[in-house]
Amino acid sequence: MVPFPAHGHINQLLHLSRLIASYGIPVHFAGSTVHNRQAKLRVHGWDLESSGNIYFHDFQLPTLCSFSPNTNAWIKFPEHLQPLSDASSHLRQPVFQLLQELSSNFRRIVIINDNLMASVVQDVKLIPNAESYTFLSVSAFIIFFNKWESIIEKRFELDSDVPRYIPSREGSFTPEFEKFIINQHKLLEFESGRLFNTCRLIEGRYMELLSKLSTNVNKKLFSIGPFNPVEAKGKTNTYSPGCLEWLDKQEIESVVYVSFGTVTSTDDEQVKELAIGLERSGQKFIWVLRDADKGDLFEEDEAKTLQLPEGYEERVIDRGIIVRGWAPQLEILAHPATGGFLSHCGWNSCLESITMGVPIVAWPMHSDQPKNSILITQVLRIGLLIRAWEHRAELVTSTAVENTVRKLMKSEEGKVMRERAAELGRAVRASVADDGSSHLEMDSFIAHISR
Template identity: 45%
Template sequence: MANPFDLKKHDQINNEETSQIAIVIVPYLEQGHLNPLLNLSRLLSSYNFPVFFLGTNTSNRQAKFRLCGWDILDFPTMHFHDLVPQSPGSCSNVPTSLMEKIGSFFTSILLLRNPIREFLQEISSTYRRTVVINDLGMSWVVQDAISIPNVECYCFHTISAFTALSFACETTKKPLPSPVAEIIAELPPRENTFDSETIEYLKLQRESRDIYSVGLHNSCKEIEGVFIDLLEEQRKNKQWAIGPLNPVEIGSFRKESHACFAWLDKQELNSVIYVSFGSTTTLSNEQINELALGLEQSGQKFIWVLRQADKKGGDNVERGINCALPEGYEQRIKEKGLGFIEKNWAPQLEILGHVSVGGFMSHCGWNSCIESISMGVPIAAWPIHSDQPRNTVLITKVLKIGNIVRDWENRDELVSAVRIENAVRKLIGSTEGEEMRQRVVEVSDAVKKSVMNGSSCKEMDSFVAYITG
């Protein structure tokens, strides 16, 4: 099979025409949202569109530093634009009462509304048409785009289609067919998974959603076809499944400078579990201790990314952690050759793509889920917040490519070392775990074909034809 990493040039799209249409990408400013939209920028750039990736100076720097699987220099039509937020005192668009409800980080995002409008006004005077593709969580700050005559907006979902469908059903109250209806009925309510500030912020985004006629998803029909179709019925508009947007084969590209690869190269096929809980979670010292003991007692090889959560709105290129691991733990692990502990950022996609990695203990953010599926790695699910509990249901009960470590119903309890040990052994060393691995490899193979010349490729070509027509 040809390598999907080597993106083809899309000769069927007239280069002169695409160069007259500017694509403006507006990501939500957290890592799990930056990644897929940066990958979408890469893909659109391969059609010869000029692509402008908007963010703050720190979020753009972070996105480029943590890039996995490709090189920005290979895509010369990509451009980064640093937005400078307004000062709160000079912005009349954000009521003081709202700022008090949503906190400083969400407020800092809302203060990007005027800088985004000004950028769109400037860019729209240069190009025949301007296409804005924004994260769902940035709907409020791009709403002025529709007042500019040659600008149009498209909504990008960084959550799974399954989760998007469940949210849509809560809003529309439209019935669903069995067994989807029964599965979604058992999902936890939003109030149990989102904090109050986030709920207020998301409510504000929903109020601005009537500017969209279509939606884009970082998924494909081979993974979520039934949910994409049902979502179209719920929303009565086109939903394009154009993912996975991350490279689905790493090939020879990987961050050789990272020390973990020298260790991984020495391990047996599918023998290592990769442990990471994303960029928005810091475990308590007590939970870190239980996790450390559980990994050690399992006897399985592991790579553990043990780091602090990103500081919201801050410079997160390096975020080390000092934590209370059991006394002598790191030395024991090193002497046994049992594990590799990384206390800063690690190149997740390349790690998941390594042949020695046979499992992923994950918080089940959708970006991590789709990367794991792409690389054919089953998941030990440890949901923390937001859409993660719903993604866990998709992974474990619908796709059946993972098992549960942290039961959401008992989320307030400490996850014991014994439970962790059993979950790791089940995923890596059992017949059931091997069956999960075989299933996810089959899905991964279908996904790779989809990206090369199947449904995702056709969906992407269809979307490009739509915006150039």
């Protein structure tokens, strides 16, 4: 496993490592010392210590210029992590040395690399008994439309019920990261296939559309997700601040979980509007209010404390919890008291919410999130959009927060969405059980690489 050094990418490949290791296949997880430590610390939903066959290989990255997130940037993509993206290329030599060592001990070695780490594993083509599979950390929906938009002469038409409005990439990435993505994708000619953290129940149509594209005609595409555990088990990580115990005391589907992931920064004015909107909605909530990750999670530096309106926490003490550190998201979403998720719509969060049958209030910020929000609200119809992507530069008002949260939690439309989300969640959980469609596709992948 060669993950890109950002939590949303590391998390998915660590979950996949668990699944592959369960087949008795040894998994070697190659990453920077800092990010492997981060992965172990943040694992949730299962117990890493009790999972054999996963071996971590720690490599040192050069010293990084560590910048704080810019909460006032027009493009919300975490530009402060660009030095980390650039530094990841230094893993090429140590990873190649590891692959050479492993290739001498095994009949075949299989490399699963994040598509943003193509430059690191490009030397795999020099190892005769090695093959590489590219892991796409985003939805099949996004991969298809990103490619579809670039095709001038389209060889087939889309069905009428496929969404016609798809948000553009404008404002999703900084120019520097767009260039980084392009440079990585230029090196993907050595791959033997592609892996998607999704399943046919969620994105079957878009997996089929991907297979019809001329660029994928001779590629093996495996939809073997969701990777995350479908039942949250194991030790809750050390960051849990008692929110699960608080949830135990709440009524079923009465709590809104609010979190915008690990790399999104929000300015003080927007925090204030969100706070007021949650308070006025009258709904119980758990709100993860933290600054974005820096390049080195363990660097001794005082994190910015996001400011709430004066007296806020005292006013909402009976119906809200503010979490300023790491929260056990999978366990929160799996809890029967959780009835909605106000989310940035990162793919990890979308999958975890879908798996646990929780509907979403979609608030996309950057990256893959704008397109994910369309998948959630228009295709799967298990969520509401709080703000259209073309209005991303505008402040989301407290009134918009209040009305959208109430609509999801209290209206008849919201009730139908919760029922639809619950039904989809049950079906997805069944798909990863023995003889389920996703489990069988994973069996097929394991049989293929073990041939």
